[in-house]
Amino acid sequence: MSGMAQIERLADLVVRAGVNVQPGQGVVVDSDTAHLEIARAVVEAAYRAGAGWVEVNFTDGPMQRSAFDHASVESLSVSRPWALARIEEWRAAGVASIGLVGDANPRLFDGADPAKVAARRIEEVRIRRDAMFGGGMRWSVVAAPNPGWATQIFGEPDVERLWEAVSTAMRLDSADPAAEWQARAATLNTRAKQLDALELTEVRYFGEGTDLTVGLPPQARWTGGGLIDNDGIVYMPNLPTEEVFTSPDLRRADGTMRVTRPMVIAGQLITGLRVTFKGGRITEVWADEGGDVIRAQIDADAGARYLGEVSLVDKESRIAKAGIVFQNTLYDENAGCHVAWGQSFPWSVEGGMQMTPEQRTAVGLNSSGVHTDVVIGGDGINVTGTGPRGTVEIIRADEWVL
Template sequence: MGQIERFADLVVRAGVNVQPGQGVVIDTDTAHLEIARAVVEAAYRAGAGWVETVWSDGPMQRSAVDHTSIEQLTRTRPWALARIEEWAAAGVASIALVGDANPHLFDGADPEKVAARRWEEAQARRRALFDRMRWSVVAAPNPGWAQQIFGEPDVDRLWEAVGTAMRLDAADPAAAWQERSATLTGRAHQLDALELTEVRYVGEGTDLTVGLPANPRWTGGGMIDPNGIAYLPNIPTEEVFTSPDRRRADGVIRVTRPMVIAGQLITGLRVTFKAGKIIDVYADEGADVIKAQVATDEGSSRLGEVSLVDKDSRIAKAGIVFHNTLFDENAGCHVAWGQSFPFAVEGGMALSEAERVDLGLNMSGVHTDVVIGGAGITVTGTGPKGTVEIIRDDEWVL
């Protein structure tokens, strides 16, 4: 079995854990055609009843940004909402193959239009995924992504790095991920037992204190759907995470890895928070994109996630910058502004959106992860049992 086939098998068996007769929807770019075909084949081999691919294409997206108004780019489409509801009602498994085929696709475009989102559709999709569907987001190698990392379109070299990060080099990658998932779940249970009320990140250029809502719940590794079926929302995943109180974040962060948002490279990013809100953004490159994104809606300038990752991460050990958030966020501690996770508070899945907001969770049409960890990062947690070190110099010590 080749790398692409091992990749597809992992996504289908451990990612969404396709069940006999289940429908599968795959969101992918035309740049990932060969990989998408392998995933479709693997899904049918696993017993899928039907598989539908939803295609996107970078140049077509650029055409929309160049020639369509903000009003059109943000307008809710009733047919799209109905489709999401039908997928959720049918218990469809959702696979997203991501990976920028052209990280400079939106160079020179209007930043506000690049950041535009169909907010109501994004919220409906998130509700469906969190409440009723199994889902997995996986990055797919392509020449453009390889070019961004290595300076040349060496896809074979990229597959080698991706294979290491995704444990495709294991005799049974799915079993290897089950083992890693158990370790991360154990760390989440440790944090739950501390009943933390805030966490603090301190490193070079970073000193951020973030408050947590009452009865926070930490998540690590895989998840369980309403029918008791295990799955991995992200592959790879090396994090333990929760959602903070959107009203309580103060300090500064220095983003330690470049990032790509809507096809645009962001480097040297520094962000300042006060009373939970982003009040200042600076970047060596791409600041306008970030400023436009955090102005998207009421919650886009507030945090929706705090995450803990140490140097034991496979991505950290790879020693390269992947220029892909899914990978790079798992190389070090990170935070994300935008949408919170409803399961991040005790009983949160049973609460209404209004009740989650009252508890301090955030609502937004965006969710953007930024890495602030790496060598020298220290994370402490404070709660009724005092202040404890969780990570010291990028090593889990709890």
């Protein structure tokens, strides 16, 4: 398959199966300048799907680095009223949000002040995330291959090799990728219903340096495959997705987890990460590289040290089958079980979408401008769940056994 054909298939997938653009709908695309060709294809696909208008907001790594080098933490933290108003207008209009991610220069932010990286427009990020998580905006995030990302993985800018791996992970090698993802979504949805039926009160991850027990709020609901917005339209917020997930009780996480895949936060590589929880709160962080970035992030706001997601992924994942570490959270989180500290999902408890923020906090859902996924699964990982029927095996040695 030619490079242009792969780009067009990726764009069609994120528009059709990702945000599921409807006739007349507005679409906002966030993209690095390195992804220009892919952004153009997404705009074309969105208009073909009937979008009323498409707006592209470009970012650029060197420009962001200039901000970290010269602006103060205080100025980077300030919420801009016009930006908040624009997000509210997008939410009210039901705009679809597409994010093209993938570090074009993975070492660009080495040496940047971690406090500045963590502070950058965090309130604006939280407000936009609330609009998406609240069902007012359908969204989809997809990683865009580029030479920098290829170099990060392979040590050379072999974009063709990266596209081959991405095609496997994203099912672009099938006759109809969107239909393939819809079928996979159905399987994940069935798993979510199985978990709901167990009425689990806690899950435990253990093996290979991890032993972490996380409590679940009453009437926790699992999600797999996709979401439904406030207008009843189905969409897939992350592509690829191989997980079933829910939000835990932020007050109930105890133990230690070993992160099994490298991760990149704001262009900075994190390796060898280990994290300890007590009473729901992150109490200790160790890392071979990038520990200061994590410590700055979990101090960004009051909810950043507490979990907002627990997720289950088995070895049948297409990302796992691709056979490489993508060093991109969107992909690598779907290669194995993962958790995330920061913002919870309001739909993860019965009636959560109708609750006030105070009611969500009361049942144990977290609120934060941060949501950072970390992979703790892989060979040797086991997961059990405990509920009214006792303890059951869910994953044994990275294989789904429920």
